[in-house]
Amino acid sequence: MVHPRACVVTGGMTHNTLILVLADQLSLHNPALLAADPNTDAVLIAEVGEEASYVRHNRHKLVLLFSAMRHFAQELRTRGYTVHYIELGEGVASLEAACIQTLAVHPARSLAVCSPGEYRLLTAMRNWSARLRLPVRLVEDNRFLASAADFSGWAAGRKQLRMEYFYREMRKRYGILLDGSEPCGGKWNYDADNRTGWRNQITIPARPDVSPDPITETVVAEVNALFPNNPGDLTHFRLAVTREDAEAQFDWFCRYGLESFGTYQDALPEESPWVFHSLISMYLNCGLLEPLKVCQRVEAEYRADRCSLPAAEGFIRQILGWREYVRGIYWQFMPEYGERNTFDAHRPLPDFFWTGDTDLRCLQRALKQSLDLGYAHHIQRLMVIGNFALLAGLDVASVCDWYLGVYVDAYEWVELPNTAGMALYADEGAMASKPYAASGKYIQKQGNHCKHCRYNPAKTTGEDACPYNSLYWHFIDRNADRLSGNPRMGLIMGNWRKRDEADKKAIVAWAETLLSRL
Numbered sequence: 174m175v176h177p178r179a180c181v182v183t184g185g186m187t188h189n190t191l192i193l194v195l196a197d198q199l200s201l202h203n204p205a206l207l208a209a210d211p212n213t214d215a216v217l218i219a220e221v222g223e224e225a226s227y228v229r230h231n232r233h234k235l236v237l238l239f240s241a242m243r244h245f246a247q248e249l250r251t252r253g254y255t256v257h258y259i260e261l262g263e264g265v266a267s268l269e270a271a272c273i274q275t276l277a278v279h280p281a282r283s284l285a286v287c288s289p290g291e292y293r294l295l296t297a298m299r300n301w302s303a304r305l306r307l308p309v310r311l312v313e314d315n316r317f318l319a320s321a322a323d324f325s326g327w328a329a330g331r332k333q334l335r336m337e338y339f340y341r342e343m344r345k346r347y348g349i350l351l352d353g354s355e356p357c358g359g360k361w362n363y364d365a366d367n368r369t370g371w372r373n374q375i376t377i378p379a380r381p382d383v384s385p386d387p388i389t390e391t392v393v394a395e396v397n398a399l400f401p402n403n404p405g406d407l408t409h410f411r412l413a414v415t416r417e418d419a420e421a422q423f424d425w426f427c428r429y430g431l432e433s434f435g436t437y438q439d440a441l442p443e444e445s446p447w448v449f450h451s452l453i454s455m456y457l458n459c460g461l462l463e464p465l466k467v468c469q470r471v472e473a474e475y476r477a478d479r480c481s482l483p484a485a486e487g488f489i490r491q492i493l494g495w496r497e498y499v500r501g502i503y504w505q506f507m508p509e510y511g512e513r514n515t516f517d518a519h520r521p522l523p524d525f526f527w528t529g530d531t532d533l534r535c536l537q538r539a540l541k542q543s544l545d546l547g548y549a550h551h552i553q554r555l556m557v558i559g560n561f562a563l564l565a566g567l568d569v570a571s572v573c574d575w576y577l578g579v580y581v582d583a584y585e586w587v588e589l590p591n592t593a594g595m596a597l598y599a600d601e602g603a604m605a606s607k608p609y610a611a612s613g614k615y616i617q618k619q620g621n622h623c624k625h626c627r628y629n630p631a632k633t634t635g636e637d638a639c640p641y642n643s644l645y646w647h648f649i650d651r652n653a654d655r656l657s658g659n660p661r662m663g664l665i666m667g668n669w670r671k672r673d674e675a676d677k678k679a680i681v682a683w684a685e686t687l688l689s690r691l
């Protein structure tokens with residue numbers, strides 16, 4: 174293996190364009206790279222302090238990105254590009270500083286960068302031209318299937334921006350799972366077939382690991398040394414850091430996971446942190462995999478009779494639908510979206526969010542794997558951790574920071590709408606038609622954690638009652654004014670109103686006791 178820095182070209186040749194490639198843009202289809210001429214242009218890839226520490230990133234995420242960046246630099250060099258590479262140990266503070274430092278040694282006539290995924294960076298880059306005193310071109314990120322303008326066009330004049338209708342447009346636009354102009358099977362959505370709870374029905378297959386190569390091993394040592402207090406247990410770093418390995422992981426999923434993913438998408442088993450999920454968000458989000466290719470491969474599995482329609486549709490909906498939709502919501506409403514807080518939730522994050530030390534089994538399992546591995550599947554993020562944060566009224570900004578730091582796939586464009594919008598309903602219903610609030614009964618129905626838990630999901634008050642139960646009613650009670658206006662909450666609000674006053678008092682009082690213990 175060639176050390177990335179070994180190939181850095183030194184000397185004062187003036188490049189035509191210096192192309193900055195960010196850690197989450199590691200694709201040969203990066204539009205700034207596509208326009209490049211390797212004979213006259215050069216690439217800059219930089220590991221910098223500010224990006225590595227603007228939240229407490231999981232160490233798995235840091236290793237994934239830095240190792241993937243180093244491997245991508247190698248790949249570009251083999252394709253004839255000149256790559257200037259800055260490693261974290263060199264102590265460069267920010268992306269802007271990395272550009273200044275590189276341009277001082279390797280002048281260029283202009284700088285180009287694919288538009289960043291976060292509003293924070295975009296705002297900074299808009300000032301770069303003046304600050305760096307050269308033309309800076311922000312090239313639209315075309316690695317997504319809907320641009321911000323496409324989404325605004327779709328959103329214009331609509332009262333509600335529901336994912337389902339956006340998704341149908343995307344299916345039509347990309348000709349995915351269509352028979353002529355109709356959806357395969359006659360229905361757009363097979364969600365009802367994707368919700369089976371877990372009762373140990375089948376064996377969950379073991380996943381193949383990717384063995385760390387010397388570059389990854391070096392990065393693991395550096396990250397352990399430089400980020401001793403960040404979450405993430407690196408004794409088991411198992412992620413792919415190259416396109417080939419990410420594709421192999423996805424291929425494994427298509428062969429051994431996809432069919433059961435369809436059935437158990439919403440399941441909460443004790444037995445596995447991953448269940449039948451694909452584990453590809455981290456690769457899609459940093460450029461190692463491409464969303465359209467992934468959807469097309471899954472459609473091909475269905476067409477070849479290797480998986481059912483509900484499995485293929487259920488998976489494609491996540492990528493062609495949800496992933497594109499949340500990105501659309503982000504760019505549609507930023508920066509003000511980040512300030513919203515429907516329920517005025519400000520309770521500080523309990524310490525156990527950073528340790529996983531809680532005796533609520535489902536929450537403990539979800540928190541521990543999030544901290545240790547940087548991964549939790551969707552229902553753990555939404556209905557276990559997010560639901561707890563919603564019911565307990567945890568501070569929206571702190572919860573968002575936690576999600577942004579803890580997961581290997583987290584970038585604000587995808588994390589914020591999912592956390593503030595979907596999980597916490599902090600966006601006043603821009604995304605969800607009602608809060609995803611649930612009692613312990615939902616968690617019991619979806620999995621087998623309750624069997625291993627000291628709390629009883631059938632009880633609402635008392636030391637052995639599942640805390641989700643009284644917290645659920647406390648949430649309903651304290652937000653009754655706001656929730657009563659929501660037609661989808663009518664039934665539940667009516668049930669609460671009709672309950673015996675003494676019962677209601679006891680439940681609210683017990684929830685207050687639990688909240689005071691947080």
Ligand code: FAD
Nearest residue numbers: 450451452453454491496550551554555582583588591592
């Ligand atoms: P699978 O379950 O196998 O799904 C396949 C793919 O669909 C995923 O890889 C992902 O690319 C896409 N997908 C599914 N649901 C969503 C969604 N709601 N939004 C966007 N893409 C989706 N996803 C992130 O990529 N980054 C985040 O920071 C992130 N934060 C989240 C925070 C909360 C509170 C919630 C509820 C969800 C969040 N998600 C996030 C969405 C989803 O939970 C993850 O994409 C998924 O768990 C990743 O695991 P997987 O690759 O095994 O996904």
Ligand code: DLZ
Nearest residue numbers: 195196219220221224225289290291584
């Ligand atoms: C997330 C991240 C991290 C941890 N480190 C770097 C880095 O050192 N250099 C870099 O170019 N990008 C990094 N990133 C990704 C950026 O923060 C990312 O481009 C934004 O989050 C926008 O999506």
